[in-house]
Amino acid sequence: MNTTGNILELSLKAIPEQVVAMDHEFFPHPWSAQQWKDLNPEQHCLFASVLENTTIGFSLFSIVPGDDVAHLYKILLNPLYRRSGISHQFWSEIVLLLKSKGIHRVYLEVESGNAAAIGFYKKEGFKLLRTNPGYYSNGEDALIMESML
Numbered sequence: 213m214n215t216t217g218n219i220l221e222l223s224l225k226a227i228p229e230q231v232v233a234m235d236h237e238f239f240p241h242p243w244s245a246q247q248w249k250d251l252n253p254e255q256h257c258l259f260a261s262v263l264e265n266t267t268i269g270f271s272l273f274s275i276v277p278g279d280d281v282a283h284l285y286k287i288l289l290n291p292l293y294r295r296s297g298i299s300h301q302f303w304s305e306i307v308l309l310l311k312s313k314g315i316h317r318v319y320l321e322v323e324s325g326n327a328a329a330i331g332f333y334k335k336e337g338f339k340l341l342r343t344n345p346g347y348y349s350n351g352e353d354a355l356i357m358e359s360m361l
C-alpha cells in the first residue's frame with residue numbers, strides 16, 4: 213500500500229466496505245457488487261482520501277499497462293467534506309501518484325447536469341473534448357473532458 217500525505221492507494225483484492233458503501237450512498241451511478249469484484253489490479257487503481265483514520269473519499273481509474281493515459285471512472289468526496297478545499301488537495305495528490313505511474317493524460321465522462329463535478333473538473337484544468345448525447349440511462353448527455361497532467 214502506497215501513501216502520500218493523506219492519500220492511500222488501496223489494494224483491489226480487499227476493497228474496504230466503506231468505499232463501496234460511499235459509492236452506493238453518494239455516487240450518481242453506483243456500481244453493483246459484481247462491478248467492484250471485477251476490478252483488476254493490472255488495469256485499475258483505487259485511491260482513498262483519509263482523514264483521521266476515516267476514508268472520506270475515493271477515486272478509481274482505469275489504466276492500460278504501458279500507456280500514459282488514465283480513464284477516471286469515479287471520484288467522490290463524502291458530502292460533509294465538500295466545498296472545503298479537500299477535493300483540490302485530494303486531486304493534487306492523485307496527480308502526483310498518477311505521474312509516478314507514468315500517466316500524463318486523464319479523461320472522463322460526466323453527466324451534463326452534474327454542476328459540482330463539472331465545476332470541480334474545470335477548476336482542476338479539465339477541458340471539454342465533446343458531448344455524447346443521451347449517454348446515461350436517464351437520458352442525460354455526457355461531457356467528455358480531458359486534462360494533461
Ligand SMILES: CC(C)(COP(=O)(O)OP(=O)(O)OC[C@H]1O[C@@H](n2cnc3c(N)ncnc32)[C@H](O)[C@@H]1OP(=O)(O)O)[C@@H](O)C(=O)NCCC(=O)NCCS
Nearest residue numbers: 287288289294295296299300321322327328329331332335
Ligand atoms: C466531484 C466532487 C469530488 C467535487 O468536490 P467538491 O468539494 O464538491 O468541489 P469543490 O468545492 O472543489 O468545487 C470546485 C468548483 O466546482 C464548482 N462547484 C462546486 N460545487 C458546486 C455546486 N454544487 N454547484 C455548482 N458549482 C459547484 C465551483 O466552481 C467550485 O469552485 P469554487 O470553490 O472556487 O467556487 C464532489 O462534488 C463529489 O463527490 N460529488 C459526488 C460524486 C460525483 O458526482 N463525482 C463525479 C462523477 S463523474
